[in-house]
Amino acid sequence: MKLGRNRVWLVTLAIILLSPGGYRTLAEPDAPFTILLSNDDGFDSPGLQALVEALAPVARVVVAAPATEQSGSGHGITYREPIFFHQIKLSAGVSGYAIQARPATCVRVGVESLLESKPDLVISGINRGPNLGIVTFYSGTVGAARQGALLGIPAIAVSMQGDDPDDLATAASFIWQLVRHLRAQHVLRPGLLLNVNVPAGNQHGVRVVRQSIAPDRESYERRTSPRGAEYLWSRWTPPADQDEMTDVGAFAQNFITITPLRIDQTDARELDSLGKLELEELVPISRDAATREGFARGKN
Ligand code: MN
DSSP: OOOHHHHHHHHHHHHHHHHSSTTTTOOOOSSEEEEEEOOOSSSSSSHHHHHHHHHTTSSEEEEEESOOOOOTTTOOOOOOOOOOOEEESSSSSOEEEEEOOOOOHHHHHIIIIIIISSEEEEEEEEEESSGGGGGTTTTTHHHHHHHHHTTTOOOEEESHHHHHHHHHHHHHHHHHHHHHHHHHHHHOOOOEEEEEESSSSSSSSSEEOOOOOOEEEEEEEEEEEEOOOOOEEEEEEEEOOOOOOOOHHHTTTTTEEEEEEOOOOHHHHHHHHHHHHGGGGGGOOOOOHHHHHHTTTTTO
């Protein structure tokens, strides 16, 4: 059967008008607001499910998440192997893709290949366990969000202490409120990257704070396998920071933390002082020339 152009428009209009609630809560004006959800715990994780349930009634939600857990993969990418994917059905009528790839790649293939159009927002999470301070470098949750920002899409990484279902539902509804607020204030600019961490239980409030640079600690216990092979077993201690104006410090005081992260990693101060060293005067020379000048004999 072939529908006339007018019939198609009528049917489309009817679908929009009859859809319960529609996409209107986050949509201003009536254009659908599309959110790409990803994570690093895998597409079937309860944190991602909590976001689906909170956001599906108010936005068009599409999932592009790793088929298996990819925690701690940072901004790792998948590119020297086939990227298998299959379409999945989640609750609330939301479908998406389970992708055999690192989290950052899941977002990239979602945006570049699997979705019909560029999403308005990327949300990664809700991760099982916080991603604070320098842990953002290890975090696949943040890696997935950062990839969204690199593609010019505003992005939010969300992590939570523990995985209690009630806590996850609370955190997800907080994210919905946050997105609605940021959207109303026109803060969801291309490339915006927010790192949000939610403590378990009752929170004291919300703090916008900078990223802590306090170090973590890792020690390696030397062990022997049942077959006699030596191996190292990692023991990790997360960073601690007394400064409540940092994400680590505020989170320890039970605040929800929001930290805007930069894509530009340039160290402006070092750029300035290196610039004064006239390094541009250094001209690459051959090894022979270097030997003649005595560098190879350690005379410099
Ligand atoms: Mn994880």
